[in-house]
Amino acid sequence: MAPVHVATSAGQYPIHIAPGRLQHVADSVPANATRLVIISNPVVDGLYGNALRQALADLNKPVFTIIVPDGESFKSLDTLNTIYDRMLSEKLDRRAVILALGGGVIGDMAGFAAATYMRGIRYMQIPTTLLAQVDSSVGGKTAVNHPLGKNMIGAFYQPVSVDIDIHVLRTLPxxxxxxxxxxxxxxxxxxxxxxxxxxxxxxxxxxxxxxxxxxxxxxxxxxxxxxxxxxxxxxxxxxxxxxxxxxxxxxxxxxxxxxxxxxxxxxxxxxxxxxxxxxxxxxxxxxxxxxxxxxxxxxxxxxxxxxxxxxxxxxxxxxxxxxxxxxxxxxxxxxxxxxxxxxxxxxxxxxxxxxxxxxxxxxxxxxxxxxxxxxxx
Structure with missing residues (x-):
């Protein structure tokens, strides 16, 4: 299937939609990326983390994974700070690239982390829920929740690509x-x-x-x-x-x-x-x-x-x-x-x-x- 392109103020980015796209995510990684950071939750990483890491292996770039708790209740500033802590401890530079592997919660938090770390680094969306594939992964809305309102703390920040693998939906409840x-x-x-x-x-x-x-x-x-x-x-x-x-x-x-x-x-x-x-x-x-x-x-x-x-x-x-x-x-x-x-x-x-x-x-x-x-x- 031909990519769908999203035109933004920063230029275009592609949405790739295909069965088995996870095995070809490396094609979307910017060539000058220094390090790759996978952000996911325990369930999704257990299902697809190894496949993604294997798909990235041929790039010969350092890859590490940040696992955050699963669920909407953890889409918070506290969880976001744990992401910052790890990225700072790993001394990521501005050419590092974040890969958001998960549903809307992961995509929103990883995108907001990308928008705000060092005033902005690149990120890719790899959505694993149907809702994220058709909606939250596209368009650059990134945010965390506040007890007084959903998605009230965030930024508009576009990914460099969205890679949608239809096969991952087979494990969805x-x-x-x-x-x-x-x-x-x-x-x-x-x-x-x-x-x-x-x-x-x-x-x-x-x-x-x-x-x-x-x-x-x-x-x-x-x-x-x-x-x-x-x-x-x-x-x-x-x-x-x-x-x-x-x-x-x-x-x-x-x-x-x-x-x-x-x-x-x-x-x-x-x-x-x-x-x-x-x-x-x-x-x-x-x-x-x-x-x-x-x-x-x-x-x-x-x-x-x-x-x-x-x-x-x-x-x-x-x-x-x-x-x-x-x-x-x-x-x-x-x-x-x-x-x-x-x-x-x-x-x-x-x-x-x-x-x-x-x-x-x-x-x-x-x-x-x-x-x-x-x-x-």
Missing amino acids: AREVSAGLAEVIKYGLILDRAFFEWCESNVAQLVALDADTLAYAIARCCELKAQVVSADEKETGLRAILNLGHTFGHAIEAGLGFGTWLHGEAVACGLVQAAVLSGKLLGLSAADIERVRALVRAIGCPDIAPDLGEDSWLDFMQGDKKTEGGEIRYVLLPAIGQAVVQAAPLNLVQETLSETVGDIAIDRSAVQTRDMTATQA
Whole structure:
């Protein structure tokens, strides 16, 4: 498959998408790199770390690995400091290159470490979750969480490449696949009605990780995100539409505690809530709202939000990065395939919460993993 290219203020970088791409990552390493630093977590390193180190061996460059704890709750300044400690103790220079091997948590932290170490060194994204492959690894958003808000401390900092190996998804738990598919259908909702309809028609193959179906979905999502990032690299306008479902979703994550729901699960539920609010404010049809809800259910994600309490919901959403002058701005859908960012009257938000919130929890018994050793690959 031909690479997808992302144009940024610093130039272009490629997204390589292929089964077995992990074995060819060395092709993306800058020729003048002095040392290579793999940042990963114990689960992913156990699955793919040796394969990556072997793939890099022919470069004859020093390689060392930093292992950080697994999970969203460790995406913090404390964990980031352990990365700095190791890089400083190894006396890395400005031509060192970081390789982020993992899901969105690893990609975000490794990217932020790259953006801030010696005021910026190069890094590569090697995403191992579906969510990271279609969304967080592309576009240069790097960050850590704060107890008062998700991704509130970070930087826009682009990688030199993104290398996506479709084969690594075979070790993902089904729950992680579902969470990633939430971001896939998001792209159709905001930018491409035909792609949303394709997702509806191919949802069974997506959930089953059919290789050809996945390859098309990943490539299309990367193409759509590349278009948006190239037009608005630092989210001064258009790029904000990529946050459909995230204002509600981030409130769920913060309200329940980071890591209780997966990011994609919270976003999926937020997609439903955003659709309901869109119906009230912009006239999105009841039939289209139901299509969003049905597809969220079909990928195995929750469509009913937890009861955080109305005041808590509003407090957490107030901390969203799209808030301006104290006014919460939502990504909404005039129609499937179109998105706008605007404020909403409080009474309509309250109505939306009353209709989409319930006393619920994810049914863990219904979520079977494909590989119980790969809980956060």
